[in-house]
Amino acid sequence: MKKLIIFIAFLSFAFAQSQTSLPDLTLKDLKGNEISLASISEGKTVVVSLWATWCVPCIRELDTIAEDYEELQEEMDFELIAISVDDARSTRRVKPAVMGKGWEYTVLLDPNNDVRRHLGNPAVPLTMIVKDGEILFRHSSFTPGAEDQLFEKFKELAGE
Amino acid sequence: MNKLIFALLTIGTAQLSFSQAQTGTFAGGFESNSQWYQDDQGLGALAPRDQFRANNYFNLKYSYDKFSAGIQYESFAPSPLLGYFEGFEGNEIGTYFLNFKHKGLDITGGHFYDQFGSGLIYRSWEDRQIGIDNSLRGVRVHYEFNDYFNVTGFTGNQRLGFEISECTVTGLNTEIDISQALDIETGINVGASYVNRYQDSGSPDLNFPADIGAYSGRADITFDKFFIGAEYVYKEADAFVLDGNVSNNNYQDGRALLVNTGFASKGLGINGTFRAVENMTFYSNRELVGNAFLLGTVNYVPGYTKQQDYAVANIYVYNPQAGVSPIEGKAGEIGGQIDIYYTAKKKSFLGGKYGTKFEFNLAHWSGLDAQFDVPNNTYNATLLSLSNNELYFREYSVAVKKRFSKKLSAIFTAIQTGYNTKIIEGAGDFLNGTSLIADVLYKLPNRRSIRMDVQHLTADADRGNWAAATLEYSFSPSLSVYAHDLYNYDETEIHYYSVGGSYTRGRTRVALNYGRQRAGLICVGGVCRFVPENTGLTINLSTNF
Incomplete structure (x- = not known):
C-alpha cells in the first residue's frame, strides 16, 4: 500500500511537470557515422519516425511518404528522419531494405531501443514532428490518409 | 524495503532538482493489456481460475542535467495473462535505475539493459509481448576513451519475475573503430567480450563448474556498397541439465559462429546471415535451462527467419534450437537466411507507372552433424559440417508490392514452408505448406480507407488446410475497426474469429478485441512464447508522455 501511495504521488508529480523532448542520445547512421539526436532538429522542423523492418504499417507509411518525398522537400523543406528500432536480429536488414526500397531518408539505428524506451516504449510506427528537440506532434499507427494529416500538421508547425 | 528507499530517493532527487532550477524533463508511459476470458465449448477452452487478468506497466523517467532516474511499476492483477510467467503476480516496482552521463562516461546503478555484439554472448532486453525482461540489477559503467x-x-543479478537471481553475471566488452583510428574510408570495427556467470556449485564433485565464462571476438568490414561481419563465441563447459535436473560429471562446452554479409545499392539490397550454434543456451541459473518463459537467458539466439505479418504465415513458425538434448537428437543448428529487396523503377517493364517492390527471403535451418550417447546424455558434434544434417525448417517467400493508382495498392505474398514438427514441437510429422496471401488497400476520400486480405495455407500434415480473411475500415487516421477470421476447414472446422477496433489520439491508443486465440507460438524478434487456446475480450491501452 505504501508503495502505491508513493507511486501515485510520483505519478501526479510527473504529470504536473511532464515535458516532451527527444533524448540527448547519439545514434549511428547507415554509414556508421555517429549522429546526435539534438542536432537533427536544431533550428528546424523535421519529422522523426520510429520504424522496424518487420513492421508492415511502418513500411507502408515510409513507402507512401517516399512516393512524394522529393516534391515535399522542394515544396516545404520537408525532412524525415527514420529511426529503426530493429534489434540485433534484424538491424543488419535495415541497410539493404532502405537501399533496396530507394528511400532518401536519413536513417538512424537504435538497436537497443534507447530512444524508444526514453519515449515510454511506444508501439511503432510512431511519427513525430520535432523542432529544436521538442516533440510538437505525435501519432502512432498508420492507416492510409494519415500521411496527408502529417503533411498538413508539418506545414502548420514549420510555418510558425 | 530497498526498493522503497530507492523510490523515495528518486523522488527526493527529482524535487530537489526542481527547487534549484525549473528545468529537467519527465518522460514515461503507461500500458495496460487486459483480458476477460470465457469458456468456449466450440474451442474446448475453459476460462482460467482468474477470469479477468491484466498486465499493467507504468514507467517514468526523469532527466536533469547529467542525471536521469527511472522506475517501472508493474501490476499483474490478480494474475498475469495466460502464457506469461506465473511468478508475475501482484504489483511491485519491477525495475529502477539511476544514471549519470558526462562526456564519455556513462554509469548506471540499478536495472540496466545492454548487448554485446549481436547478442550471441550477452543481451538483456524487455519485450512485453513475449513477457521477457532479463535486465540485470547491479552496476554498469561505459567509457569512451x-x-x-x-x-x-x-556486474549484476538478473531479474526473474519480481525476484532477482542469486547468480551473478559479469561482463566486459570493448569496441575499436579502426577506420576512425586510422582515418580510412573502409569501415573496420572490431570487438571482444567476456561474460561470466557465477552460481554456487552445490555439488559434491570438486570439478563441478560454478563459474562459466564465455568469450567472443568479432569484426565488421563495410565498403561503400558491400559489408561483411563475423562473430565467434566460445562458452566454457557447463553442467548438463535435463528437465531441471542438474547432472554431475557431465560438463559440455558450447560454441557459435555468425557471419553476416550484404550488398546495398539504390534499388537493390541483399543481406545474408549464416549461423552455426552448438550448445549455446546460456542461463544465469543452470536450473532454468529450457524453461518455457525465457527466464534467466543471458544470451540471445534468435530464429533468423522472416517475421511474417499474416495469420496463416504465423502458424508454423521456426523456434531456434540452440540447446543440447541427446534423447531428441539435438546439439544445435546450422543454417542461414538471405533477404533480397528490389525496386523496379517507375516506367520500367516490371515497375509500371508507380514502380514495384519485391522482397525475397530464403531461410534454411538444419541440425548439426552429431552422434549421441543417449544413456550418458553426451554427444559429439562437428560445428561446421554440412553432411548428416537433419532438416529443421526451411522457408522461401516472395512479396510483391504494387501500386495500381493513386488510390489502389496491393501486396501479394507467397510462402513455401518446410516444418520439422518433431524437432520444433516435440512430436508430429514433417509438414510442407504453401501460403498465398493477397492484401489490397483502397484509399477513400477524407482520409478514410479500406483494407482487405485473403489468405490460404495448404498443408500436408497436422491440421491440414487453413483459410483466413481480414476486413479493416479506417474512419480516419485515428479510428479503425476490423473483422478477422482464421478457419481450419480441413480437420477441425474451427473458426478463430475476432473483431475489434482501435482509437489513437496523440500519444494514447486504445484497442478493443473480442475473439478466439489459436494456441501456438507468439514470436517477436525471433524469440517465441507459447499461448494456450483461449477466447475472450481484450483491452489494450497505452499512453506516453
Whole structure:
C-alpha cells in the first residue's frame, strides 16, 4: 500500500511537470557515422519516425511518404528522419531494405531501443514532428490518409 | 524495503532538482493489456481460475542535467495473462535505475539493459509481448576513451519475475573503430567480450563448474556498397541439465559462429546471415535451462527467419534450437537466411507507372552433424559440417508490392514452408505448406480507407488446410475497426474469429478485441512464447508522455 501511495504521488508529480523532448542520445547512421539526436532538429522542423523492418504499417507509411518525398522537400523543406528500432536480429536488414526500397531518408539505428524506451516504449510506427528537440506532434499507427494529416500538421508547425 | 528507499530517493532527487532550477524533463508511459476470458465449448477452452487478468506497466523517467532516474511499476492483477510467467503476480516496482552521463562516461546503478555484439554472448532486453525482461540489477559503467575506443563493464543479478537471481553475471566488452583510428574510408570495427556467470556449485564433485565464462571476438568490414561481419563465441563447459535436473560429471562446452554479409545499392539490397550454434543456451541459473518463459537467458539466439505479418504465415513458425538434448537428437543448428529487396523503377517493364517492390527471403535451418550417447546424455558434434544434417525448417517467400493508382495498392505474398514438427514441437510429422496471401488497400476520400486480405495455407500434415480473411475500415487516421477470421476447414472446422477496433489520439491508443486465440507460438524478434487456446475480450491501452 505504501508503495502505491508513493507511486501515485510520483505519478501526479510527473504529470504536473511532464515535458516532451527527444533524448540527448547519439545514434549511428547507415554509414556508421555517429549522429546526435539534438542536432537533427536544431533550428528546424523535421519529422522523426520510429520504424522496424518487420513492421508492415511502418513500411507502408515510409513507402507512401517516399512516393512524394522529393516534391515535399522542394515544396516545404520537408525532412524525415527514420529511426529503426530493429534489434540485433534484424538491424543488419535495415541497410539493404532502405537501399533496396530507394528511400532518401536519413536513417538512424537504435538497436537497443534507447530512444524508444526514453519515449515510454511506444508501439511503432510512431511519427513525430520535432523542432529544436521538442516533440510538437505525435501519432502512432498508420492507416492510409494519415500521411496527408502529417503533411498538413508539418506545414502548420514549420510555418510558425 | 530497498526498493522503497530507492523510490523515495528518486523522488527526493527529482524535487530537489526542481527547487534549484525549473528545468529537467519527465518522460514515461503507461500500458495496460487486459483480458476477460470465457469458456468456449466450440474451442474446448475453459476460462482460467482468474477470469479477468491484466498486465499493467507504468514507467517514468526523469532527466536533469547529467542525471536521469527511472522506475517501472508493474501490476499483474490478480494474475498475469495466460502464457506469461506465473511468478508475475501482484504489483511491485519491477525495475529502477539511476544514471549519470558526462562526456564519455556513462554509469548506471540499478536495472540496466545492454548487448554485446549481436547478442550471441550477452543481451538483456524487455519485450512485453513475449513477457521477457532479463535486465540485470547491479552496476554498469561505459567509457569512451575517444571516438574510436570504448569499454563497457558490468556486474549484476538478473531479474526473474519480481525476484532477482542469486547468480551473478559479469561482463566486459570493448569496441575499436579502426577506420576512425586510422582515418580510412573502409569501415573496420572490431570487438571482444567476456561474460561470466557465477552460481554456487552445490555439488559434491570438486570439478563441478560454478563459474562459466564465455568469450567472443568479432569484426565488421563495410565498403561503400558491400559489408561483411563475423562473430565467434566460445562458452566454457557447463553442467548438463535435463528437465531441471542438474547432472554431475557431465560438463559440455558450447560454441557459435555468425557471419553476416550484404550488398546495398539504390534499388537493390541483399543481406545474408549464416549461423552455426552448438550448445549455446546460456542461463544465469543452470536450473532454468529450457524453461518455457525465457527466464534467466543471458544470451540471445534468435530464429533468423522472416517475421511474417499474416495469420496463416504465423502458424508454423521456426523456434531456434540452440540447446543440447541427446534423447531428441539435438546439439544445435546450422543454417542461414538471405533477404533480397528490389525496386523496379517507375516506367520500367516490371515497375509500371508507380514502380514495384519485391522482397525475397530464403531461410534454411538444419541440425548439426552429431552422434549421441543417449544413456550418458553426451554427444559429439562437428560445428561446421554440412553432411548428416537433419532438416529443421526451411522457408522461401516472395512479396510483391504494387501500386495500381493513386488510390489502389496491393501486396501479394507467397510462402513455401518446410516444418520439422518433431524437432520444433516435440512430436508430429514433417509438414510442407504453401501460403498465398493477397492484401489490397483502397484509399477513400477524407482520409478514410479500406483494407482487405485473403489468405490460404495448404498443408500436408497436422491440421491440414487453413483459410483466413481480414476486413479493416479506417474512419480516419485515428479510428479503425476490423473483422478477422482464421478457419481450419480441413480437420477441425474451427473458426478463430475476432473483431475489434482501435482509437489513437496523440500519444494514447486504445484497442478493443473480442475473439478466439489459436494456441501456438507468439514470436517477436525471433524469440517465441507459447499461448494456450483461449477466447475472450481484450483491452489494450497505452499512453506516453
